[in-house]
Amino acid sequence: MAASLLLTNVRPMAGPARDVLILDGRFAPEGAAAPAGVAVEDGGGALLIPGLVEAHTHLDKSLLGLPWYRNEVGPRLIDKITNERESKKRLGMEPQRQSERQAILSVANGSTHIRSHVDVDTVQMLEGIEGVMATRDKLADLIDIELVAFPQSGMMIRPGTTDLMEEAMKLGCEVVGGLDPCGIDRDPKGHLDFVFALAERYGKPVDIHLHERDTMGGFSMELIIERTEALGMQGHVTISHAFCLGMPDRAYVAELTERLAKARIHIMTTGPAAVTAPAVAELRRAGVVVCSGSDGIRDTWGPWGNADMLERAMFVAQRNNFRRDDEVEAALDVCTYGGAAVMERSDYGLAPGCLGDCVLVEGEAIADAVASRPKRNLVVKRGRIVARDGACIAEAP
Amino acid sequence: MAASLLLTNVRPMAGPARDVLILDGRFAPEGAAAPAGVAVEDGGGALLIPGLVEAHTHLDKSLLGLPWYRNEVGPRLIDKITNERESKKRLGMEPQRQSERQAILSVANGSTHIRSHVDVDTVQMLEGIEGVMATRDKLADLIDIELVAFPQSGMMIRPGTTDLMEEAMKLGCEVVGGLDPCGIDRDPKGHLDFVFALAERYGKPVDIHLHERDTMGGFSMELIIERTEALGMQGHVTISHAFCLGMPDRAYVAELTERLAKARIHIMTTGPAAVTAPAVAELRRAGVVVCSGSDGIRDTWGPWGNADMLERAMFVAQRNNFRRDDEVEAALDVCTYGGAAVMERSDYGLAPGCLGDCVLVEGEAIADAVASRPKRNLVVKRGRIVARDGACIAEAP
Numbered sequence: 001m002a003a004s005l006l007l008t009n010v011r012p013m014a015g016p017a018r019d020v021l022i023l024d025g026r027f028a029p030e031g032a033a034a035p036a037g038v039a040v041e042d043g044g045g046a047l048l049i050p051g052l053v054e055a056h057t058h059l060d061k062s063l064l065g066l067p068w069y070r071n072e073v074g075p076r077l078i079d080k081i082t083n084e085r086e087s088k089k090r091l092g093m094e095p096q097r098q099s100e101r102q103a104i105l106s107v108a109n110g111s112t113h114i115r116s117h118v119d120v121d122t123v124q125m126l127e128g129i130e131g132v133m134a135t136r137d138k139l140a141d142l143i144d145i146e147l148v149a150f151p152q153s154g155m156m157i158r159p160g161t162t163d164l165m166e167e168a169m170k171l172g173c174e175v176v177g178g179l180d181p182c183g184i185d186r187d188p189k190g191h192l193d194f195v196f197a198l199a200e201r202y203g204k205p206v207d208i209h210l211h212e213r214d215t216m217g218g219f220s221m222e223l224i225i226e227r228t229e230a231l232g233m234q235g236h237v238t239i240s241h242a243f244c245l246g247m248p249d250r251a252y253v254a255e256l257t258e259r260l261a262k263a264r265i266h267i268m269t270t271g272p273a274a275v276t277a278p279a280v281a282e283l284r285r286a287g288v289v290v291c292s293g294s295d296g297i298r299d300t301w302g303p304w305g306n307a308d309m310l311e312r313a314m315f316v317a318q319r320n321n322f323r324r325d326d327e328v329e330a331a332l333d334v335c336t337y338g339g340a341a342v343m344e345r346s347d348y349g350l351a352p353g354c355l356g357d358c359v360l361v362e363g364e365a366i367a368d369a370v371a372s373r374p375k376r377n378l379v380v381k382r383g384r385i386v387a388r389d390g391a392c393i394a395e396a397p
Numbered sequence: 398m399a400a401s402l403l404l405t406n407v408r409p410m411a412g413p414a415r416d417v418l419i420l421d422g423r424f425a426p427e428g429a430a431a432p433a434g435v436a437v438e439d440g441g442g443a444l445l446i447p448g449l450v451e452a453h454t455h456l457d458k459s460l461l462g463l464p465w466y467r468n469e470v471g472p473r474l475i476d477k478i479t480n481e482r483e484s485k486k487r488l489g490m491e492p493q494r495q496s497e498r499q500a501i502l503s504v505a506n507g508s509t510h511i512r513s514h515v516d517v518d519t520v521q522m523l524e525g526i527e528g529v530m531a532t533r534d535k536l537a538d539l540i541d542i543e544l545v546a547f548p549q550s551g552m553m554i555r556p557g558t559t560d561l562m563e564e565a566m567k568l569g570c571e572v573v574g575g576l577d578p579c580g581i582d583r584d585p586k587g588h589l590d591f592v593f594a595l596a597e598r599y600g601k602p603v604d605i606h607l608h609e610r611d612t613m614g615g616f617s618m619e620l621i622i623e624r625t626e627a628l629g630m631q632g633h634v635t636i637s638h639a640f641c642l643g644m645p646d647r648a649y650v651a652e653l654t655e656r657l658a659k660a661r662i663h664i665m666t667t668g669p670a671a672v673t674a675p676a677v678a679e680l681r682r683a684g685v686v687v688c689s690g691s692d693g694i695r696d697t698w699g700p701w702g703n704a705d706m707l708e709r710a711m712f713v714a715q716r717n718n719f720r721r722d723d724e725v726e727a728a729l730d731v732c733t734y735g736g737a738a739v740m741e742r743s744d745y746g747l748a749p750g751c752l753g754d755c756v757l758v759e760g761e762a763i764a765d766a767v768a769s770r771p772k773r774n775l776v777v778k779r780g781r782i783v784a785r786d787g788a789c790i791a792e793a794p
Contacts, residue, residue: 067761068761068762068765070722070762071720071721071722071764072721072722072723073720073721248645271670272715273668273670273712273715273716274715274716274717274718275718298768301720302720303720303722303725303764303765303767303768304711304715304720304768305768306768306769314701315670318669318670318671318701319670319671320671321671321672323468323470323698323699323700323701324468324469324470325467325468325469325700326469328700364464364465365465365467367468367700368465368700370700371695371700371701371702371703372703
């Protein structure tokens with residue numbers, strides 16, 4: 001649903017105050033005449049930024065709105081995966097309802113786009129996919145949601161999962177997911193050959209969780225680069241987390257970075273504080289697109305997360321020791337333009353002709369907004385107001 | 398100023414709901430009868446936690462309330478130190494006013510105690526000390542503030558600074574500070590001999606900023622341990638930041654940890670995301686007291702910080718990959734009891750007889766409050782309400 005809206009007295013990217021017109025869902029050229037009777041919102045001198053992009057989360061398994069979950073899970077990755085798979089029914093993690101709750105919180109906090117990984121496994125089968133698809137359709141006027149079919153529990157180690165992955169793509173998932181080809185799935189060639197073949201068969205991009213550290217992660221990354229180039233999928237592959245890019249061997253990381261840039265593979269980082277992490281400035285200097293996301297929000301993995309991508313920009317900045325204004329601006333760029341590039345949205349941004357997806361927020365400067373993270377004054381999706389004063393127009397179930 | 402207050406329907410440390418009575422500024426035993434006419438506050442089932450402790454900040458040089466400072470400072474520690482010293486006058490960083498602004502924000506967010514390092518150097522001389530002391534006295538009924546005389550620009554490399562440090566102690570600073578004996582002051586023996594001699598002369602504790610990494614930091618730490626033991630200052634020495642305890646050589650770290658525990662030296666960590674950092678769980682298991690603080694808040698070093706020690710507990714938790722409820726509870730313990738122990742407050746806590754310093758905050762569990770960080774419902778200092786609904790009773794200048 002496209003609408004027209006005149007935002008008066010706003011400061012695009014902290015620049016001089018001016019009026020901004022959205023006409024039939026797209027930004028009009030500066031100075032274009034507003035049609036009679038157009039809806040008007042007084043921006044009060046607030047910052048105008050493009051819609052925030054939540055480029056990595058798990059809508060299907062948040063615990064938002066459910067009773068407090070006392071977390072007593074073991075320390076290994078596989079402990080968390082197993083515990084989650086076995087807890088879903090018991091805890092009432094109904095994918096449609098939970099994804100709607102989280103997506104509405106995202107809208108309230110200014111996100112206009114979400115890429116969500118959604119579990120596909122032999123226990124839950126395609127219930128997660130179907131639930132999040134229902135939310136995607138229900139909230140289509142509020143936020144763009146795309147689904148990554150995500151084999152959270154592994155594929156090679158859990159027979160039957162590859163068939164379900166194919167079913168998920170037939171149902172309409174926008175992206176093929178993958179996960180730790182060595183660390184979890186124990187068969188990097190088998191795992192990646194399947195992921196890339198599926199992507200080729202359905203003409204869809206790839207987004208692979210890669211928690212593997214150091215040289216094991218580097219090895220998996222090399223295999224991903226080789227397949228991306230062999231299949232001509234440059235620009236359509238994302239590696240999420242990529243902890244290995246924070247390894248101490250910086251010469252090897254520089255080599256991997258160069259190869260990632262050449263293959264136009266994107267990197268998603270949450271700015272994690274406790275593990276080695278990609279160096280955002282280095283990647284961007286090399287020409288690699290970097291995006292970010294909340295990852296899981298209040299789930300069985302931990303209590304963290306609030307779907308606020310301005311706060312995420314702060315985490316990314318702090319993880320990378322960004323302090324200067326230009327550095328903090330780069331962190332916001334990761335959480336806006338970076339995510340939009342990864343989601344292959346060509347009509348994203350504040351330029352004339354782009355879709356009218358934007359956020360009004362108080363702040364003296366971009367870095368002020370990122371550091372202070374006040375409630376969003378206004379969130380606009382294709383010219384329509386979808387949140388005001390930190391509250392979405394839709395109520396969470 | 399001590400007062401009496403009956404808090405009804407509160408959940409101490411997320412336990413069962415009950416009434417809590419503060420009599421003449423101290424917690425009364427459970428079940429003690431409330432005197433007629435005592436002030437009553439309905440807690441509405443909120444969590445009751447002890448007052449938060451901001452155990453490491455720099456009240457004298459926040460930019461709160463001043464025009465936006467566009468940060469274009471160089472990357473080295475010495476760049477930030479030099480830039481700050483040379484910018485204070487130009488930017489209007491008047492120590493009394495700025496410290497009052499920050500301290501009032503701390504009260505609003507539930508801190509009842511602050512340990513503030515305050516710059517002592519040959520440019521600003523003792524103006525910072527005098528300004529923060531004025532704030533300490535002005536806000537004495539709202540929050541306890543103690544000052545660390547802090548040679549931010551070095552002592553051995555800046556002649557005249559040691560005399561000023563001695564003057565600061567004569568004026569009534571509560572703690573002797575120090576800074577990177579190797580990395581900044583280039584004379585570890587000279588620096589530490591002076592710091593410890595001054596502390597001995599005035600019978601005061603020591604708190605030393607140690608940003609030095611790896612074995613250089615380990616060397617400085619060894620020198621600090623030696624002096625602590627030689628002077629019988631066990632329990633009265635804190636090492637702030639202690640980045641070196643995050644070094645890869647875990648056998649050496651284990652040895653240092655054991656020596657720190659034996660010398661009863663405390664560690665302050667902000668939970669920094671971008672540098673190696675002390676492992677909080679390991680230190681606590683070894684018996685080392687760990688506290689935390691915001692460090693600089695919105696200053697010339699960076700835009701970060703909001704004086705919210707619940708948010709700080711989140712940073713400490715995330716830096717240490719704490720996810721389980723018991724782990725997040727430990728992070729809050731660092732930001733409450735840990736800080737109080739470092740500030741040598743024997744009458745701190747929720748037990749009968751302790752000073753009535755506490756915070757009411759919404760949350761289903763401790764980890765919920767730390768992850769959600771809602772505005773504080775009520776902040777109480779010695780039985781007196783000093784903040785309500787996120788606002789301090791005193792207005793910032």
